[in-house]
Amino acid sequence: MNQPPEITFSGHFMLEGRELFDACFVMPSARWTCLLGPSGVGKSTVLRLLLGLETGGVFMGNISSSDGQPVAGRISYMAQSDLLLPWLSVTDNLMIGASLRGETGDQKRAVTLLERVGLGAHGHKKPGALSGGMRQRAALARTLMEDRPIVLLDEPFSALDAGTRADMQELAAELLSDKTVLLVTHDPAEASRLGDQILVMGKTGMDVWPAPQMPAIRAVDAPETLDCQSKLLAHLRALAA
Amino acid sequence: MRKLDFLLAILLGLGIWQVLVVITGAPHFILPSPWRVAKAAYFSRALIAENALVTITEVVLGLLLGTLLGMATALQLTLFKTAERLMLPILVFTQAVPVFALAPLLTLWFGYGMGSKVVMAVLIIYFPVTSAFHDGLTRIDRGYLDLAKTMGGARMQILRHIRIPAALPSLGSGLKLAAVYAPIGAVIGEWVGASKGLGYLMLLANGRAKTDLMFACLIALACLTVILHSLVGLLAKRLTAYAQGETRSGP
Known part of the structure; x- marks a missing residue:
């Protein structure tokens, strides 16, 4: 299979006349990008914009891929509900x-x-x-x-029990290794295991969070995973406060 | 156990009826006893059957046509947003017109034969079927539609593969209502002007003070409606089981 494209997202999104977010990020080719943040900051909206779905607001910006082809129609999508x-x-x-x-x-x-x-x-x-x-x-x-070369995952494992979730993360990491993946999640542990890149979305904007050095997917109990997870959790709690 | 309950309920009903006859002392042309009605039903069985067949035909034709028309309307409303905006208020308004008041007009337009009764039944079930099916087609988990869109699904294919199967349980509820309404439509049509049918026979018996025959017709009509309702209920159950992915052999 050909190398999947790198995706660049930049722009701001207005909902009912007020800015919901202003974000700029790159999803590297054939890598997992994990997107975290408190509820209501617009994580799902980013996903819907990438998918070309109805959002109820106005997006001013640009979504482009490294190969110059349109992004729409080259994404497959998996949600929390299996559908x-x-x-x-x-x-x-x-x-x-x-x-x-x-x-x-x-x-x-x-x-x-x-x-x-x-x-x-x-x-x-x-x-x-x-x-x-x-x-x-x-x-x-x-x-x-x-x-499709690009895969967007919207909290697909959050409703599963802990053991099944860990199994699913490993299976997904293996099967989607040749895709450009964006995973929206609430779970710092999940992001610490799977993310080649970790993005944290807050009310003020979007930041890159340092992902563990060792390559994904990381063991649940690896010290680096656990360290990243606890720091990320503390950061998210501070954001939500 | 449920069969026994059913039997007991019938016996109880007959008992209350008989007690009423005895207490009020009403003459048999006002309130005939159950036994008199049974005798009348037996002696006039051919007459009742002949007229019941006419009513059944009207009801079944009305149900089929009304269901087809209602389903077609609901599909069209779902596919075309403009149609939905324009038609839905009109549909609701037409429901404000009592269909019974239209019966004389329908007889004038479609004659004394079966036609006017079938149209009456169609009119009376059209709205419940349309509204139930349309609800089912539009009240669908948005996630399915989003997924279908990301897969590049065409509108007609989404309708065929997702919306229609998902709407089958709602259609089933609409049909169950229709099964109760359709006989009402047909009988009212027959009251206004007919030369055959249970409604006609009831009016005839009433006019000649044959109240026992009228009661027999009424009971025959009620039995028909109950049977129709159960049959349609079975169909509705099958539709729901299909949409929920239950196989008949499964748990």
Whole structure:
């Protein structure tokens, strides 16, 4: 696969006549960028702007990619809710993108991807028959199925129990290693494990937070991870106060 | 156990009815006893069946046409925002016109035959079906629509693969309402002007002081409505089970 593009985001966003944020950042190619910050500072808005979705406000600025191609249409998206359609089998859920574009889905690829996320035996089941962790794995497989160079993740693991969350982080890090990834999260531990770059968004603007030196994905109990996590948590608490 | 409850409820109802007849001492042309009504129903069974068949046909045709029309309207309202803005207030306004008051007009326009009764049933169920289906089509988790958009989904395909399946339970609730309303529409149509049907027979029996026959017709009509409602209820259950991804063999 070709090198995924680097994405540059810069500009400010107005909501109901008042500035919500003024931000400028770069998502490096084939790296994980983690975006943290208190609720309501506009993390999700950044995500929606990148995706080209309705935000209810006005954005003045620029979103560009290093290869000069438009960003829209080259991003796949995974949310906190798995958004699997309950009436479709897991395999059909993986192929929903093709159905929505009026194309025929690649069943073979869907089966291969399900095997990669460890759901090989569950393709025929309806999402309702799967556990929360399995459903998020299916959603991850659907994200991969779209095969886009840029992936945006909106707190995709936050509803999972701690063990499942750690497993999912490792799986996602492995499977999305060749993509330019932006992960919006509330969890300093998650950002410390996964972030090649960590961004903290506050009311005053956006800052780069020093990520641990060792390459991602880092062990949960590595001293560097734990150190980064505790300092980040203290910083976030100060921001929210 | 539930069957037993049902049987007991019927017996209780009949008991209260019989007690009322005895206490009030009303003559049989005012309040016939259950036994008299049963006899009338038995002796006039062919007549009741013949007229019930007409009413059933009107109701079923009305249900089918009204459902199709209601679904088509809801889909169109969902696809075209302008249509939604213009049509929704008109639809609500038409609901303010009592459909019963239109019955004489419909008879004038569509004649004494089945046509006017079918139209009446269609009119009476059109709004509940449209409104329920439209609600289902538009009140959908925004996340699904966002995801579909990021996948480059076309509007028609989103409608087909996401909105319509997600709206099936709401359509089911609309249909259950329609199943109760449609017989009312047909019978009112028959009261205003008809030569066949349970409504017509009731009016005829009433005019000749055959109150027992009228009661028999009324009970036949109630039974028809209950059966129709249960059948449509089963269909609604299937629609909901499909949309929730439950397989019939599953838990």
